[in-house]
Amino acid sequence: GAGVSQSPSNKVTEKGKDVELRCDPISGHTALYWYRQSLGQGLEFLIYFQGNSAPDKSGLPSDRFSAERTGGSVSTLTIQRTQQEDSAVYLCASSPLILSGNTIYFGEGSWLTVV
Amino acid sequence: AQSVTQLDSQVPVFEEAPVELRCNYSSSVSVYLFWYVQYPNQGLQLLLKYLSGSTLVKGINGFEAEFNKSQTSFHLRKPSVHISDTAEYFCAVSDSGNTPLVFGKGTRLSVIA
Numbered sequence: 001g002a003g004v005s006q007s008p009s010n011k012v013t014e015k016g017k018d019v020e021l022r023c024d025p026i027s028g029h030t031a032l033y034w035y036r037q038s039l040g041q042g043l044e045f046l047i048y049f050q051g052n053s054a055p056d057k058s059g060l061p062s063d064r065f066s067a068e069r070t071g072g073s074v075s076t077l078t079i080q081r082t083q084q085e086d087s088a089v090y091l092c093a094s095s096p097l098i099l100s101g102n103t104i105y106f107g108e109g110s111w112l113t114v115v
Numbered sequence: 116a117q118s119v120t121q122l123d124s125q126v127p128v129f130e131e132a133p134v135e136l137r138c139n140y141s142s143s144v145s146v147y148l149f150w151y152v153q154y155p156n157q158g159l160q161l162l163l164k165y166l167s168g169s170t171l172v173k174g175i176n177g178f179e180a181e182f183n184k185s186q187t188s189f190h191l192r193k194p195s196v197h198i199s200d201t202a203e204y205f206c207a208v209s210d211s212g213n214t215p216l217v218f219g220k221g222t223r224l225s226v227i228a
Contacts, residue, residue: 004158033215040124042220043159043205056215091159101147101166101209104216108158 002026004107006092012113013082021077021110025094032075033104034067037089046090049075050097082114117141117208121219128196129227136191136222138180138206148189149207149216150180159205165189176200201226 005024013019025032034046045059049069060066064082069075079086089109095102122137140146150162163174170182180191189206203223207216 035218040220042121043207043218045215045217048215093159101164103149103161103164106151106159 004092004094004105006090006107006110008110009108010111010113012115015084015114016081018078018080019082019112021079021090021092021112023075023077023092023094023107025073025075025092026105029094029096029105030072031095031097031102031104032069033093033095034075034077035091035093036061037091037109038087043091046077079112082112084114087112087114117143117146117210117214117217119206119208119217119219121206121222123222124220125223125225127225127227130198131195133194134192134196134200134224136204136206136224138189138191138219140187140189140206140208142187143210145210147209148180148182149209150174150178150189150191151205151207151218153203153205153221155202162191162204196224196226198226198228200224 007022033048035043037043047067051072052069064080067077089111091109093104093106095104118141120139128134148165151159152162153159163172165172165182173179178193203221205221206219209216
């Protein structure tokens with residue numbers, strides 16, 4: 001596609017429910033990143049993929065968070081048993097390669113509210 | 116691991132006045148530095164980046180930044196701001212190890228008419 005596409009754009013869920021957030025990167029981009037943006041906290045790195053492989057999962061906040069990428073394209077971030085502190089904007093980005101210095105291109109985010 | 120400090124969380128400035136948004140990073144042998152901007156209700160987009168060469172980097176919308184290795188800084192400047200520059204600005208850094216960008220907490224620039 002023309003840009004990074006994320007869905008849903010907004011999600012309100014009840015505490016304890018599971019949620020799935022989807023990211024469709026720019027066509028041909030092999031690197032894909034998930035960040036979380038909370039008020040006053042800036043952008044927190046969660047995980048990145050090079051192809052379908054995730055070399056660094058250390059940014060995931062807890063074992064309730066998981067992510068996968070299939071076919072080197074679409075990625076899904078799953079949050080199980082959501083908590084109120086999970087409320088944030090989840091941003092996906094992609095770049096042609098993971099190489100440092102590459103510009104990464106962001107989607108508009110998925111705004112998650114846990115009530 | 117790299118870290119980025121944006122010293123000001125909010126910067127109010129009058130229209131047509133100059134502005135400087137400060138960014139400092141933790142030291143490393145070589146770094147790549149970025150400024151991203153997030154306009155209200157939009158995604159982040161690249162303003163400018165420093166990879167190598169001239170320490171003064173020019174970006175979109177009249178912004179520029181200067182890489183200062185001795186002070187480990189990459190401050191963003193604009194000589195005359197417009198109302199449309201109101202946004203959140205993020206400084207980011209990566210090292211030469213093919214690692215993802217590390218972002219600062221952002222500076223909210225508010226331009227006042």
